[in-house]
Amino acid sequence: MSGNAIRQVTQDRSLFVPAALFLVLLVAVAIRGPSLFTTNGLAGAILVASPLILTALAITPIVMAGRGAVDLSVGPLMGFINVTVITWLVGNGITNPVVVICWAVVLGAAFQLLQALIIIYVRVAPIIVTLSGFLVLSGVNLMVMSRPGGVAPDWMMSWGAGTSVMSPVLALLIVAYALWVVIRRTMFYRNLCMTGADERMAYTSGVQVDLVRIIAHVIGGVFAGLAALSYTALISSGDPTQGSTYTLQAVTALVLGGASLSGGRGGALGSTLGAINMFMISYVLSTFNFGTVSGFVTQMAFGLILVGSLLVNVFVISRRSAA
Amino acid sequence: MVTKVMTSEIVSAQRSNPIGTHKSISIGFALLACLLLLGALLVPGFVSSQNARSILLLAAFLGLASVGQTLCALVGALDLSIPYIIGGANILLPSLMVAGLPAPVAMLLVVLLGALIGAGNGALSFKLQGQALIMSLGVGFAAVGAVQIYTSLGSQFGGTVFAPVPGWLRNISAFNGTFFGLPIPPVIIIWAVVAIALGWVMYNTWFGRSIYAIGGSRTAAARLGISEFKVWTVIHSVSGAMSAITGMLLLGFSGGGFVGVGDPYLFTTVAAVVIGGTSLLGGAGGYGATVLGVLVLTVLTSLLVGLGLSFPAQQAVVGLLIVPMVAIYARSPHIRNQI
Numbered sequence: 001m002s003g004n005a006i007r008q009v010t011q012d013r014s015l016f017v018p019a020a021l022f023l024v025l026l027v028a029v030a031i032r033g034p035s036l037f038t039t040n041g042l043a044g045a046i047l048v049a050s051p052l053i054l055t056a057l058a059i060t061p062i063v064m065a066g067r068g069a070v071d072l073s074v075g076p077l078m079g080f081i082n083v084t085v086i087t088w089l090v091g092n093g094i095t096n097p098v099v100v101i102c103w104a105v106v107l108g109a110a111f112q113l114l115q116a117l118i119i120i121y122v123r124v125a126p127i128i129v130t131l132s133g134f135l136v137l138s139g140v141n142l143m144v145m146s147r148p149g150g151v152a153p154d155w156m157m158s159w160g161a162g163t164s165v166m167s168p169v170l171a172l173l174i175v176a177y178a179l180w181v182v183i184r185r186t187m188f189y190r191n192l193c194m195t196g197a198d199e200r201m202a203y204t205s206g207v208q209v210d211l212v213r214i215i216a217h218v219i220g221g222v223f224a225g226l227a228a229l230s231y232t233a234l235i236s237s238g239d240p241t242q243g244s245t246y247t248l249q250a251v252t253a254l255v256l257g258g259a260s261l262s263g264g265r266g267g268a269l270g271s272t273l274g275a276i277n278m279f280m281i282s283y284v285l286s287t288f289n290f291g292t293v294s295g296f297v298t299q300m301a302f303g304l305i306l307v308g309s310l311l312v313n314v315f316v317i318s319r320r321s322a323a
Numbered sequence: 324m325v326t327k328v329m330t331s332e333i334v335s336a337q338r339s340n341p342i343g344t345h346k347s348i349s350i351g352f353a354l355l356a357c358l359l360l361l362g363a364l365l366v367p368g369f370v371s372s373q374n375a376r377s378i379l380l381l382a383a384f385l386g387l388a389s390v391g392q393t394l395c396a397l398v399g400a401l402d403l404s405i406p407y408i409i410g411g412a413n414i415l416l417p418s419l420m421v422a423g424l425p426a427p428v429a430m431l432l433v434v435l436l437g438a439l440i441g442a443g444n445g446a447l448s449f450k451l452q453g454q455a456l457i458m459s460l461g462v463g464f465a466a467v468g469a470v471q472i473y474t475s476l477g478s479q480f481g482g483t484v485f486a487p488v489p490g491w492l493r494n495i496s497a498f499n500g501t502f503f504g505l506p507i508p509p510v511i512i513i514w515a516v517v518a519i520a521l522g523w524v525m526y527n528t529w530f531g532r533s534i535y536a537i538g539g540s541r542t543a544a545a546r547l548g549i550s551e552f553k554v555w556t557v558i559h560s561v562s563g564a565m566s567a568i569t570g571m572l573l574l575g576f577s578g579g580g581f582v583g584v585g586d587p588y589l590f591t592t593v594a595a596v597v598i599g600g601t602s603l604l605g606g607a608g609g610y611g612a613t614v615l616g617v618l619v620l621t622v623l624t625s626l627l628v629g630l631g632l633s634f635p636a637q638q639a640v641v642g643l644l645i646v647p648m649v650a651i652y653a654r655s656p657h658i659r660n661q662i
Contacts, residue, residue, distance in 0.1 A: 123650075123655050124646055124650050125604070128645060131642075135594070135638050135639065135642025135645070136638075139638035139639030140635070142633075142635030142638075143635050143639070200658065203658050209658060252457065252461075261456070262452075293475050295471075296472045297472065298468075299468035300464065300465050302464050302468075303462065303463065303468060304465050306457065306460070306461030307458060310447075310457065310461065314451060
């Protein structure tokens with residue numbers, strides 16, 4: 001996997017910026033807070049960063065399918081799975097791990113399937129459909145659970161301790177990557193890239209673009225389910241509001257990872273790098289003592305890094321298309 | 324590659340929209356009439372000058388915030404920095420006044436800063452086109468972070484700023500504000516003036532027509548000697564300035580600076596633009612359509628409040644209604660009809 005990853009970085013120029021940023025941040029972490037590299041530090045980092053990594057992965061296939069299909073609803077979808085697991089399942093005494101995991105994955109996939117069907121058969125622009133999904137789910141989340149509360153199932157409690165690197169949360173990540181590696185080897189993946197790059201060309205070449213789009217959404221939904229599980233493990237309870245903020249963060253991670261919101265370009269590696277970079281930025285900033293303004297410094301730094309990395313991307317990509 | 328996708332989308336938008344826009348405006352009016360009728364029938368006290376005033380007041384804020392979003396949508400961009408600039412202006416103005424600047428000077432400064440951030444946003448995002456929305460998000464984060472750092476230096480209340488709001492500013496935006504003795508909050512008049520002026524500019528000036536030309540076809544606009552970069556940057560700076568103005572007017576409404584005041588405007592401005600019938604891919608629609616969208620959205624919310632729905636339920640209902648509303652007039656053609 002890692003050799004493959006290195007080859008990918010050297011070949012795909014859109015990965016240059018996120019990979020370079022990753023190395024810079026790694027050095028910064030080593031200087032400012034080397035405790036991240038201890039067992040405890042790594043375990044905690046995996047726990048804290050995995051909801052964002054998985055959410056970024058969830059929107060990756062959907063964005064790759066093109067048509068400006070930024071899935072705005074992914075954050076609230078994650079929140080919806082979180083609150084329904086806590087309120088409907090655990091609240092009614094259903095704590096069987098198999099049921100909970102199936103519920104999360106199936107619910108995510110089902111919702112994304114619904115959105116894909118609306119996008120394809122009602123033929124409304126994806127961003128409008130997902131905006132509407134965002135509003136509906138943010139509202140419904142608060143109706144299911146009016147304030148943060150509840151407890152995660154007992155078997156999940158230990159996940160949130162974050163004391164061991166080999167935790168079930170890491171297993172979620174591994175499952176997600178394994179799934180992605182399998183997808184990459186399929187015909188579907190090539191069709192997905194083609195559809196995203198030029199939908200009309202793909203259609204005329206005989207690609208079933210509607211089917212590609214449906215599969216991309218369903219895969220995104222499965223990842224959203226995994227993201228919801230890791231998020232539930234992280235907070236060990238239900239929270240109807242936090243999910244929404246993950247939308248903007250996930251889109252940010254995706255773009256930081258070198259994906260194009262116009263589709264056709266992007267991948268799991270880029271999205272993961274983007275999400276890890278975001279985590280490391282806030283980690284490094286938290287080692288400085290800014291007192292009461294630290295939250296604002298983090299926000300400003302995010303903004304500036306986002307702007308900077310987009311600008312560098314512009315140059316890297318324009319050089320590539322010129323060549 | 325990216326440009327190819329963009330142009331293909333613009334072509335499809337163009338084909339489907341010239342008729343679509345007129346249809347969307349008549350449907351918008353019909354929808355507004357239906358909502359008003361429903362309100363009159365179902366909600367006691369819906370037809371009253373009190374309620375009309377509160378609807379128009381809330382619509383005015385959303386309408387002013389949506390000016391920039393409409394202009395950006397017309398060239399196929401989205402400005403996600405709007406809520407952050409609103410929030411930034413909302414806390415920057417009082418803290419500048421506490422620092423001793425007279426209110427008019429402080430307001431001018433805030434508007435200029437808003438326009439400047441907008442211009443920077445436009446200039447930086449121009450090359451990105453399809454990803455412009457993320458650039459505007461980054462610029463918004465950076466701007467609001469900087470404002471918050473500035474306002475919280477030497478204060479322990481991060482994000483909230485306390486300062487006496489001048490009486491006249493309060494009057495402009497308050498529910499019981501008066502305009503030359505008339506019981507109309509002046510912000511409604513401001514909105515009306517902005518809407519009329521903008522409508523005139525859009526249809527009668529070279530600049531206004533340039534926006535439509537670029538939204539319609541980049542190549543054709545370039546042949547006409549229109550500088551796409553200039554239009555793009557000016558539009559974004561107008562958006563920044565309007566957001567700053569909205570943020571300051573909201574200060575008069577709420578009475579205290581709070582950075583989160585702009586948050587609801589991120590998705591509601593997009594919703595208002597979309598419901599009005601302006602295509603997010605550019606070229607079709609206009610501010611008149613957005614005014615209609617804003618009114619539909621505000622009347623709908625007021626109706627839902629009158630029916631006793633909680634805020635989350637309102638949000639869910641509005642979300643549920645967007646897709647069918649847009650589906651009536653803005654369905655894109657099937658891929659086999661786009662080739």
